[in-house]
Amino acid sequence: MLDLGVLGLANPWLLMAFVSLPALWWLLRIIPPAPKQIRFPAIRFLLGLQPEEETTARTPLWLLIMRLVLASLVILALAGPVLNPEPELAGKGPLVLVVDDGWAAAPGWARRTDMLQRFADRAQRQNREVVLLGTAADPAKPKLQRLSAADAVRTVASWQPKPWPVDRAAALEQLKREPLNGAELIWLCDGVAGDRPARDAAVRFADQLRQLGPLRIYADPIEQRAVLLLPPDPSREPLVVSARRPSPGGAQSLILRAVGPTGEILARQNLKFEAGAAHADVRIELPIELRNQIARFELEPSAGIGGVVLLDERWRQRLVGLVGEPAAQAAQPLLSELYYVEKALGPHAELRRGTLPELLAAGVPAIVLTDSAQIGPEARTQLASWVEAGGVLLRFAGPRLANADDELVPVKLRRGDRSLGGALSWARPLPLASFDDGGPLAGLAVPKNDVVVQRQVLAQPGPELAGHSWARLADGTPLITGAQRGKGWLVLIHTTANTAWSSLPLSGAFVDILRRVAALAQGAGGTPRGLLAPLEVLDAQGHLVAPGPASEPVPAAELATTIASARHPAGLYGRVGAAPDAARRVLNLASAVPDLQALQPADLPVQAQPFAGASTEINLMPWLLLAALLLALADTVIGLQLRGLLIRPARAAAGLIAVLAILPLLPGDRPAWAADHDEAVLSAITETRLAYVVTGIAEVDSLSQAGLEGLTLILNRRTAVEAGDPIAVDLAVDDLNLFPLLYWPIPSDHPDLRPGVRDRLDAYLRQGGMILFDTGDAATMIPDQSGPGPGERRLRELLTGLNLPPLEPVPEDHPLTRSFYLLQDFPGRWAGGTVWVDHAEAGVNDGVSSVIIGGNGWAGAWATDEYGMAMYPVVPGGERQRELARRFGVNLVMYALTGNYKTDQVHIPALLERLGQ
């Protein structure tokens, strides 16, 4: 690669092609565009003509320059130009990429991926082998991979950090086994070590790497390196979360979030490292209900797994109700029964005192009941049902219990108490000997000889006693018994809560016992036992995910001392298959990082460089080729233009404008014939057309169509009227003024007129339109029957509100009787119906009637099929009747077209009479 600073060329020798440009220049200049061939008869007039402009005979200069630019672009593109090229790799052997992919690398992993990608790309360009080595041991895949550069590019893209610490010593062992001649080594260092030995190992590791070949180390600046969040001490109140940074530096402020089980943020607090301090604390003070919901602490913005601490039951603080007066207010507090309970539970639970009904009403999950507390029978019932519902009742024995019949105990008790080691007794006070394995107290440390019990209440021996015994004295008598009642627990300590009967309240075991018992409260399920499997584990970014195949279960007892690793990743552990609300234990990363140490610049043999951002390298080849392609397209268009093969721009523009202008005219939601209104108007007025009103009833409309077609045929055959095909008219939509005559059949089930139609009809009639209403009533009426038929009644309803002149039967001298044929009656398919016309006044519409109403079903008589044969018989019958019907149609059309022209005929008798004289 030729490196020119900002610009690099992958194939610089291709620039030699620029030498050919002058030749190209010459070639382009002498080749004019090929002419178009046209055969043309009037060639004679073209011979000898030459245009003034000779330019097109040669390539215009600007076009020539454009083409040369095009060629230059192609040559440049093929030379593989790269903007901001990466520096070359050193050495000839494999490129060794050593990556600290442990937890500490997680926050800046994107920077590392970018770096890896850049190195892998460069290796690919130089076709170098790549050795990938992650220092965090991952049992799922080989630590060291020797790959071709192309495979390395893919592998690098999917590389993820691990949620456990790195093991650089093991990585070094692997690397030493590889043959690495002439290798260049890159170490992407996370810059931290878990403790001093680990730090020393890192320093050794760097030294060894340097011996293998030229080494470059990349690391974040010290102040940007991983921060570790430490789990709070469960025994301290309130919770104090601490964070540790690898190196004391300037003041640094982080935000700590307390997050609930479903991800809700319960608290956000500033976590501030003072200048020069590597440690920072933050107190989390929350109401106990919220505090107990905290499932994890995490840093904001996300700092990977190092910034996440999971909490489990151990960190929950219980609300425990104590029945009785506060011990401090008693006259002799040390003798008070509650004093020791308060002292023992105080750090681990919030205590609430009150009478039993008060505590029950407050919904306390656990209640401690001492011997002196009096319970009424009513409260006892309430207490029993509270236990059934999930409460934990811890009772202490005492003289009262010893002498009472009390059913609210886990095991049956003997009356009276047992005294050990009193003045009158041979027996010596007995020590606490063991905690039963099956009980919730299992695993507690047995205090050595500091717990002695002088008096106790005894349990009635029975088969179930052993199962309910949680702790025993040296002679095997149960000291603590417990039983589950419903969802809750009933626990009895067979001695007093003060030191009157035993020294138990004075021992450390008392604290543990009370905590364990309190932890039973509220469905916590107690302390899990047995083998705990990882249920959910934290990934390196601090998200809970399903555990991988390499993770292994841990015995419950060992979990406290387990160190987070690939085998036991940090996360939630619990009994497999246990209920969802069963107790879980957490394993935090902090267990694996006892002491966070930064690798100081002085520790490393090579100066560590900060991570550069993503590669700014830009391959210019595609862009240059794109530009060349665009130029080539432009050149093609220009070439076509010069040769005249292109549509002239003006025409194209006109066409475009026409298309754009037509677009809004495209048919919308309108009747078919009205879709293109102009077209429809033109077709209606270029020929005389008969029109009928669409009723919406299919058979009526088709009959109208057929009838008018038949009439049109007759008109064309017999008269000077050259009518076109009939048109269907929608009264509500179409322009009625185009039609001299409307045929409107009115069946009795004619639908109602749409709003606005009456106004349109009124205007049409006023402007000289003519409508023939055909009720078809003659079909249904007996001859000479009086009164309106069904169609006529419907017609009256439809035309209510229309401004119509008075009607009269067609008078003898009406122009309708003589406009073409001489007629006196007007049969249609049926004969005999009276035909009515409006009595037109002389001044209105030239005295031409505008409404003709009849019931003879004319369309049926006119209707012909495509062969010109009549479709329906006429009644009573005879071709004469059909002929008369046709003549009526002809007269009607003539009347509509000629108006009062034939009115003059009425004077003929008078004229003839005069002539006769």
Added chain:
Amino acid sequence: MATPASSPASLTGLRQHAERLADRLPPLLVAAERVAATVAQGVHGRRRVGVGETFWQFRPYSPGDSTARIDWRQSARTSQLFLRDQEWEAAESVWLWADGSASMAYTSAPSWPTKADRALLLLLALGSLLTRAGERIALLGRRRRPTGGRVGMAALCEDLLSRTTAEPSLAPVQPLPRFARMVLISDFFTPLEQLRDRLRGFVAMGVRGHLLQVLDPAEPELPFAGRVRFEGLEQDGIALIGNVDGVRQRYRGRLAAHRDGLRDLARSFGWTFAGHVCDQPPEPPLLALYTALSTKAQG
């Protein structure tokens, strides 16, 4: 494109089209400019008194009229003497010619016919009109006697069918009777001098003629652009025009000058000249011929 004269089917179609076209016009009456003894009697009236077989009018006898012309039957009805006038009937021979040369077989767009098709259509329509009016027609250059009626049309079609594609682009010379009429339909792209020489021969025979120039729309417009190599249809040369836009004005000027020359030529012979472009309907030129033929009757 195939020359229409070579295809009988297309010619039949053309003839039908021509008949339809002729239907729309009233029968064309060719006015006889001069009565000559050599002209045979026709069968249609001239709407004035003359030599003919059809009754025209009765008129009272006036001194000087031949007594042989007295219509005794009419005279017997009244007390006056009446003469019977016959209508003046005359027929004319019209020689028709349409250019069938290769340059006519050209159209610049499929939406209108070639010049040759249009010329033939006009020719046939005119023939149909003329025969219907009783005139006698013949195709120029076929040495056939002019005939009228359906026979005349059939003969015209027959002669057209026998034409070949390699027709000369000048009207053929043929001895014609004096005072014959002639209709020439062509694009008249021949040089004016040649045309003048050819027509002068006809004029010398006393022929009155009408020139109809049929052009394709592309010819007056020259609607081309860019670099074009024009090639004639009759091996009459090749013109490589670098930029058609640059020569369009001058080309149009030349064409217009040629047209004017044609018009002047026609006028100098006492002939008429009309132009027609193929994308226009054929009726106007037919009407133009009609007016050209009938106005002469009044003159």
